[in-house]
Amino acid sequence: MEFIYCFANASLTERILSYLLKQLRSHVKCITVLFLNDRWVVRIQLDASLDTDYCKDCWAMLNENGFPYQPAIGMTKALRDLDRGDTPISVMNRHQVVIVSHGAPNPEEIYDFRDKFVQGLGYCPQSLA
Secondary structure (H helix, E strand, O other), rough: EEEEEEEEHHHHHHHHHHHHHOOOOOHHEEEEEEEEEOOOEEEEEEOOOOHHHHHHHHHHHHHHOEEOOOHHHHHHHHHHHHHHHHHHHHHHHOOOOOEEEEOOOOOOHHHHHHHHHHHOOOOHHHHHH
């Protein structure tokens, strides 16, 4: 089972990852977090054996904080390459996408990315708040 959702800022993305860690940790196969300058895209891959009630709860949480996202062809190719086992760095170089995290949900990676990005810019854009 797979969900691809878009979130307006880093705080909402962190909230989703924390929820997944607390509620569905044993059912999460892979989480991919991408940063697109004005929004965050999160692909969530869950075990097919996930109970229907947990699936509905997850879907509700995602809809409360973001909206479903249909990736463009370039991003679809990047996600496919990650699924094939390519490294995030090689995928970023090949497809010109920013992969913040890939694998187990880890909100710390978003904190680190945000801090480094803001430090480099000298200010905090709304999408990083």
